[in-house]
Each structure stands twice: as structure tokens, then as C-alpha cells.
Amino acid sequence: MPLNRILEQPRARRILESMVTGERLPHALLFWGPPGVGKSASAIELARWLNCHQELEGPCGQCESCVKMATLEHPHFSYQMPLPRKALADADTGELSQSGAEELTEILRAKGADLYANAKFTAAQFILIGQIRSLIRWANVKSFSQKPRIALIDHADALKEEAGNALLKLLEEPPPEFILILTAETPEDVLPTLLSRCQPVEFDRLSDSIIDNELEKRGIQDVDTRKRLAHLSSGNLTRAIDFASKPETMEELMALGIDIVRHSLGKNPLQLNPHLESWNALTADQRTLVLEIITAWLRDAALLSAWGETSLPRLIHTDRIELLRKFVTNCPRADFTEAARQIETARFNIERNVLPPLVFTNLARNIYRTIYATEPV
Template structure:
């Protein structure tokens, strides 16, 4: 997220960083850690910073003096730090999904590697990213190393939420929860690291749900244009009085289905707009689409909370069905008919 090295490069995760620094300073490192949280909040970056701090030569020379937590960080300049930052250290092992899955063959290969002693590191660190992508066989195979951790080896698993993992895996890890980033931090990151114009950065920071990865995607003018089109269409369709314009709703369904690779993203934008309509009357500051506040408020004023929640439920049903590989056009047609009011 920044060009700095080590923990000081991590934005907005003060509690997780403080806990990791305490482990290092006090010599109480758990053999396995689970970092959970949304994509794009700094989990993998923190895992790398942790590996650096565990092997930094400069920090090693001062850690016995029990420095203040602020001073517990990798120097970024010694040979281990440079190798880890450059993804060139032989004892920092990274495992990630192949084609969206972590298979048992990958875990078996990892276990074979861990039978050998570390090449040069004080602490060998295994970073297993997106651990929720492990199939059951892979998860069960990983239990072996979690139950009998090799000497001088630490495991860091990252996942969206711990409920996505086998309970037996979770129970053998020290769990650290990463929070969504606040809008102010995201705005600063977008401006300083991405060169994003201030107004665009402010808009995207409010929309991305605390994820820098999502913010980078949304800062694309094409995403913003699609968001504008969807919010405008949603407000326009919902504010038609009298008999619902079924043909107009079905035309919108056809247009949404025409961009197959963007359907889920489009439905997430619709949900976001409906959620804003729910909160705009009670607390306008909580509206994510602040630049569409007036239109959202005008639309929300025509519906009860029950009606708005019903439309959100319609979108959630469609998302669930699409993820089960149902026919996209039929699913979207059913969704818009519910949203038009024919099923309420």
C-alpha cells in the first residue's frame, strides 16, 4: 500500500500490528497465525512485514533490550529484509490458490519442504494466502504441520473469515482479525500511492467498503461510469408511480445480463444503492454514494423500509442463484420482477 518497508508500511491496522510486535518483543510467537478480514485490508502485506521482523538482523541485535513497541520493526536494509521484501528469500514460503483452489498436492509439497531445516533464516515463515480456497483434503493435510510444527517455523494463514476454514484448522491458530480501512486512510492511500485526484479518491474511499484492492478497481473511470448508470437507472425505475413499468424493468435486466463478467459487480452496486436508501432518512452521513445523495433520498422517500429490504432480499437471492450457476438472464428477470413489486 506504500513504498515503506515493514510494519510502518501497513495502514489502519493498529491493533493487529501491536499484537504482532508484542509477540516478537516478548518471544512468545505462536507457531500458527490466522489473519482474517476482507480482501485488500493489508493481511498479506502484514504477513510479509512479520516475516521481515522475525528475521531482521538489526532488530535481532536490539530485541533483548525489550525496546518500546514502536521500535519493534524490520529495518528494511539488511540482507534478510531485502530478500524477503523482494520475494527472494529461500525460507519464506508462499502458498496461494491455483485456479481459485489450494489443492492437496500443494500442501503435500509444502510438508515435504518443511521436513528440511531452514536454509538461512532464524524463523522460516510459511504464508498461505486465501486459505479459504483449500479443498477439504488440503485442509486436513495441513493439520499435520499445525499439530506438529517444525522447529523454527511459523505459519501465517490469511482468509476472509475464519468460518470459511475447517474448525480443526482454526482451533490450532492464533486468530487476528483485520478491520476494514477507514475512508480517510483509503483516500490518503489513493492520492499518495495511486496519484488519484482528490474528489475521485474521496468518492471511491466512501464506496469501497474499506478495501484498498476494491478501491483500486473502483477508481477506474469505467467502474464509476457503470455505478452512475446503475444508480440512475435504479432510481428512475423505482420512482415511476402507478402500475410498475414491467417492460422497462425487463429491459434493464437484459442490459445487466449483456455484460456477463460484470453481473455480480452490478448487483453489488444495486445492493449498495438500496442500502443507502435505507439509511439516508435516519443518518445521511452513512450514505456511501454521497455524490448521489439527493437522488437516493428522493427515491427512498417513496418507499417503506420493508419495501426497500424486500428489494435488497431480491438482489441477494439473485446473487446466491448466480453463484450456483443458474441461468443469468432468467435469474435477473426474476430479480427485477420482484423489485418491480409484482412479488411483494
């Protein structure tokens, strides 16, 4: 079956398979949808199929081309992602420094081994103009193969305007046998001049069951842990894998999320200060996960409050059931469902890059207000 390493995504797979088998593949595609659902994985699988030496309905996985794609070191495949400036020896040409090249090789090999692994440099925000210049040179090198060159620009929202304008020239005059694939969370994240030249393909969030299954394949044996990670990842397998590999960090974030809720309801606001410091030290993705933890805690509280002990099989925080029971008992008139909805405001503010302390303060006030139906003193 073609593209059989892509998880779920029946609509996207059907579109891509139809494009390839019908020989109607455009020279520019935009894979868009939530993070961690297989957009870059699908680009890699598509490149593997198009460059396979066997004329089969899908990549054979055995030929020289497929073997090279397994480590993402194929001469007909270019993977561009946000880079820190220190990764470049020459910012104008995009030539990598030795350390940058070594780190990129390590990242790509890990991504080749697990298509849903998190492929990113630390402290990288933008796709730089030098990278695009280097990509253009690569795309225009004459090839004696009839197979296409495929360039993947992962996180196209990280393209600065100068880099986007340079890329536009490549889209306006693409070389023969060249395909460009961009990924983004929404089409609006892509520069309009690039978006208008791309065929969009939408991807959906993954189901909890598929994430649970994939975590089990990766060695996570505890059923409750898999269930919790699957729920908290919100359809993002990459996030689930990342946090499954860091159980200590995951446990710290779980404790932080629950403590934020509990101490937001306390009479002494100073209790929140240590949690504010911890919150400020988190990455944006970690803050988002803490919000998922809080949402799940409030959801569990709503279920336990409404259905009592019969709700236990449906709860996420089963490892803290006594603490959850006490929380529900101490808040007899709380509207936990409404409190959970308020978390969306904090999530939206994180996406808008609102200052972390302000997000935290508003979050604590909203929790207090919705649980106690009054404003904090």
C-alpha cells in the same frame, strides 16, 4: 515502529508486536476479517520483521533480507494462493509450469511493491493438494539460518479437504523455526481441524478516511472520486485500488447500478433485459460493488428527500445530482432507507452463490416493492 506499513488495525498490531517481543509467537496463526483490510499485508510485514538481519524493533528495510522481502522472493517466505490447474506442470508435486511461474512472480512483485494490491490468479478457485505437498517439502528443507520460515496461505477457505488434510500433518508436526499464517474472512471459513490449531487474530474494516488518503498517495487527485471510491469500497482498500486503476470499468458499473434502480421502477419490464445481461457477465466482486453503488444511490436519495439541498456535502453521487433530484421528485412517498436495507438480501445471496439471474430478479422486485409500497405487476 514495528509493522509500520500496516494501515490502522491497532488491536491486531498490538497482539502481533506483543507476540514477537515477548517471544510467544505460535507456530500457526489465523488472520481473519473483511477482505482488503491488510491481513496478507500483515503476514508479509511480520515475515519481514522476523527475518530482518538487524536486531531492531521492526524491520530495517535495508538489509539483504528486507530487500528480498520487498519482491517476495525471500527463501524463508512462501506465499500460497488459489491457483488454476493450468498453472501447474505437475498437479501431484505442485511444480509450476513456466507460464504459471512467470505469472506468480509478476503477482508477487506487484504485491511486494504495494502490500494492498490484489494478489490473485485469474479463474483460480482452489488451493490444490500439489501446492500443499510442495509447501511441506519446502518447510522441511534444513536451513542453516536461525531465522524462521514463514508460509502464508491466503484465502484458506479455498483449501479443498484433501489439501487441508495434508496441511494438518504439517501443523501436527511442525518443523523447527516454522510459522504458518492462514487468512480468511471468518473463522468458520476454515476447516475445523485447522482452526483448532491456529491462534486467531481479528482484523477490522478500514476507515473511509484512510482509504481516501491511500488513494491520494496512489495518484487519484480528484476529491469526489476518492470520496466515492472510499465509500463504495466498504473498508476494502484492495477493491478501491483495483477499481481506481480501471476508471472505465468503474464508470460502467456506476451507470449499471443506477439504471437498475431506475428501470426497476419502470412500467416496461423489458427495459431491464439489457441490464440483466450485463449483470450476468460480471464477476462476483463486481456484482457486490454494483450493490454498494445502489445502496449509496438510495442513501443519497434518502438524505436529499429528508434534508434537501443542505445534504449535498454528504452525498456520494454528486456527479449525477440532477438525475438524483429527478429520482427523488418522482418517488415522493418512497422509503429509501428501507429500500437500501433490502440490498443486503441480494448481497447475502451473492455470497451464497445463488444464480445471478435469480439474484437480479429478486433485487428488482424488492426495489419496486419498497419504493412503491406495492408488488410489481
